[in-house]
Amino acid sequence: MDFIDYYRVLEIENSAKPEDIKKAYRKLARKYHPDLNPNDKEAELKFKQINEANEVLSDPEKRKKYDQYGKDWKHAEAFEKAGRSSGTRPSGGGQRAYSGRFSEEDFSDFFSSMFGGGSHRDFGGQRGSEVRYKGHDFKAELQLPLSAIYTTQKHTLTIEGKNIRINVPAGIEDGQTIKIKGYGGEGINGGPKGDLFITFVIQNDTRFQREGSDLHVQEKLDLYTAVLGGEIQVETFDGKVRLKVQAGTQNDTKVRLKGKGFPVYKKEGQFGDLYVTYKVTIPQQLSDKEKELFTELAKLRSHEKN
Amino acid sequence: MKKTEMITIQTFCTYHGVEDSLIYRLEEVGLINVYEIEEQKYLEEDKLSELERLVRIYKDLGLSPEGIDVVVQLLEKIDRLQQENNYLLQKIRRLDQ
Numbered sequence: 436m437d438f439i440d441y442y443r444v445l446e447i448e449n450s451a452k453p454e455d456i457k458k459a460y461r462k463l464a465r466k467y468h469p470d471l472n473p474n475d476k477e478a479e480l481k482f483k484q485i486n487e488a489n490e491v492l493s494d495p496e497k498r499k500k501y502d503q504y505g506k507d508w509k510h511a512e513a514f515e516k517a518g519r520s521s522g523t524r525p526s527g528g529g530q531r532a533y534s535g536r537f538s539e540e541d542f543s544d545f546f547s548s549m550f551g552g553g554s555h556r557d558f559g560g561q562r563g564s565e566v567r568y569k570g571h572d573f574k575a576e577l578q579l580p581l582s583a584i585y586t587t588q589k590h591t592l593t594i595e596g597k598n599i600r601i602n603v604p605a606g607i608e609d610g611q612t613i614k615i616k617g618y619g620g621e622g623i624n625g626g627p628k629g630d631l632f633i634t635f636v637i638q639n640d641t642r643f644q645r646e647g648s649d650l651h652v653q654e655k656l657d658l659y660t661a662v663l664g665g666e667i668q669v670e671t672f673d674g675k676v677r678l679k680v681q682a683g684t685q686n687d688t689k690v691r692l693k694g695k696g697f698p699v700y701k702k703e704g705q706f707g708d709l710y711v712t713y714k715v716t717i718p719q720q721l722s723d724k725e726k727e728l729f730t731e732l733a734k735l736r737s738h739e740k741n
Numbered sequence: 742m743k744k745t746e747m748i749t750i751q752t753f754c755t756y757h758g759v760e761d762s763l764i765y766r767l768e769e770v771g772l773i774n775v776y777e778i779e780e781q782k783y784l785e786e787d788k789l790s791e792l793e794r795l796v797r798i799y800k801d802l803g804l805s806p807e808g809i810d811v812v813v814q815l816l817e818k819i820d821r822l823q824q825e826n827n828y829l830l831q832k833i834r835r836l837d838q
Contacts, residue, residue, distance in 0.1 A: 470794050471802075610827055644835040
């Protein structure tokens with residue numbers, strides 16, 4: 436557990452006046468407010484830190500204790516015992532102007548060890564005893580390999596000890612979030628349950644590159660087929676297909692296989708395209724006979740040019 | 742819309758400690774919908790998370806409903822740009838290979 440310099444967190448001098456603290460806190464809280472920085476974990480952490488710093492520095496009693504013991508906070512209790520005659524007790528003070536979505540569990544270990552378990556403030560607003568209210572939304576992340584989302588599949592998630600079976604539609608995007616209604620926290624006073632938001636992280640376990648619903652792949656093409664034309668076998672996501680290669684095919688030629696790409700999200704039966712890029716391979720370690728024949732070919736070419 | 746899937750404005754405002762005029766102002770700028778059933782004003786339960794977000798922005802950041810509307814539009818724009826950015830990154834990664 437490290438010492439936290441709350442003055443540095445709020446970017447103020449140790450001699451800052453209460454109004455400077457309030458001003459600095461409000462400015463930083465506006466910058467890092469979680470509603471303005473969705474899915475930004477760094478901003479969320481920063482917001483927690485500035486809330487904690489404000490909790491201490493805006494409360495004269497807490498600030499006094501913090502200033503007094505500072506880096507020696509580990510010995511604060513011993514100091515307290517020694518000077519018990521002063522008999523001050525931390526009050527509930529402090530002005531938390533921002534609700535965010537935080538509870539006192541979000542305070543650092545440093546804060547808890549110095550001031551105990553937070554100041555029991557209700558950050559969510561007033562709790563009307565008979566008011567029905569919607570429960571909290573839950574967030575979860577589901578990692579799936581690309582090959583698993585080629586078809587619609589059922590997956591079982593464990594959220595808060597409960598198993599939830601969900602249908603993952605084919606073609607879901609990396610980073611996409613879906614909402615499962617009513618699978619969040621319990622409602623208050625019989626209010627509706629919150630919702631569950633699942634964000635998908637798709638890892639590519641295939642040799643295909645995905646671009647929306649289109650797929651891209653590179654295929655080796657031997658020199659002779661590239662020059663003379665012929666037929667090759669290409670592996671697509673759902674099996675092999677035979678492709679005709681035109682005579683004189685250049686390296687990096689791209690061909691499109693319509694409908695052989697990835698499924699389009701929530702459009703059953705619709706698929707993107709597969710783009711195959713030919714990579715012509717040049718033979719190496721030629722035998723004497725091959726060298727002779729290639730030289731012959733080269734000569735023929737140069738005669739044609741002249 | 743069924744009444745069972747709605748919550749009265751009064752209930753919402755009591756819980757959050759806000760004036761009902763805020764709800765009507767948010768409706769005025771087009772951020773939320775208010776429904777009237779048997780002379781009682783309701784909000785959709787389904788949209789409560791979103792409304793709570795608007796109330797947090799209002800209370801925490803001290804913005805007017807018009808200001809909140811601008812923030813919401815900018816956040817939507819950021820979201821669209823992030824999606825576009827992800828798509829372009831995918832494309833660059835593919836070209837790099």
